[in-house]
């Protein structure tokens with residue numbers, strides 16, 4: 001029995017989802033001079049609240065330490081840019097946005113999404129706590145507040161007449177340590193007939209797709225529709241529609257509004273369907289979480305066996321990407337440079353550094369052509385088609401792509 005309590009409802013947390021041992025912060029990329037220094041490891045052990053069913057990790061570090069300086073720039077992923085463009089086009093059409101509307105995005109990163117609203121003549125405001133990333137947005141002409149979002153900032157926006165007709169938050173809810181403060185901020189920042197659009201990785205996909213590597217310390221919460229609807233209800237917000245998206249291995253895009261908005265009384269058909277799916281999968285019962293640990297151990301053993309076989313046969317397995325999820329997998333499995341001598345990443349902010357914990361060097365993508373590995377393990381498996389296209393020259397020397405989630409697969 002742990003002493004931990006639930007972030008939403010305060011109940012004691014006794015049920016384990018999966019124990020991934022200990023690992024350093026997944027975004028703690030090391031510089032060469034850091035290699036002679038120790039790294040702090042934290043337990044990586046999400047628990048399930050048996051009262052409100054939030055799956056969660058305790059916050060070991062302050063948001064300032066985790067997100068104050070961030071190395072993830074959304075604009076470095078072509079697929080993610082295309083996702084942003086499609087969302088903006090759809091939202092402008094469906095919600096009739098124009099030059100008199102106001103679009104606010106929480107955790108707006110480098111402005112990759114808001115730039116498409118701006119291009120269409122819709123006024124925008126970004127909110128991004130990582131100063132280096134916010135600066136990149138400002139350089140593009142996207143007005144951006146370098147702040148953490150919560151009830152206080154929501155109130156400030158309301159008081160200064162900057163409530164949002166469209167309030168966006170993509171992949172931020174899982175990173176929020178205080179869900180009540182954040183949700184209250186959303187309610188205050190939303191115009192009376194405004195629409196709230198949030199996207200977050202879906203817990204159902206995590207469990208059914210064995211996506212245990214999406215568990216890392218920056219992700220405090222692993223969300224289902226069931227939990228978000230409950231949280232919203234406590235703050236006068238209502239989900240009226242939901243879409244399932246393929247992004248990040250399977251995400252939800254929820255459409256929400258104030259509980260007094262007429263749309264709140266008209267839940268869409270697909271919303272009702274998803275509520276039922278989650279119940280059928282057991283997300284509101286202990287049984288829904290019972291097999292995950294054993295399945296994750298099997299995945300780890302499969303990847304280790306593959307790497308050891310290749311090593312003994314004298315073949316080289318390199319990796320592609322330096323995403324946080326790769327760090328979870330590599331550190332859980334105890335894999336280091338002896339089994340994967342290097343990884344490559346397109347982001348110049350990561351090149352020349354080392355993965356936390358595993359200390360595998362991160363090189364530029366050109367290193368693959370220069371060193372001709374026999375296999376390329378794609379760590380960001382959610383981008384595998386994009387990466388296969390980018391690195392197609394691997395096949396020129398008989399190299400093959402490998403993914404390890406949801407099962408070990410050598411791709412044809």
Ligand SMILES: [Zn+2]
Pocket residue numbers: 006007008009010011049050051052053054
């Ligand atoms: Zn709870």
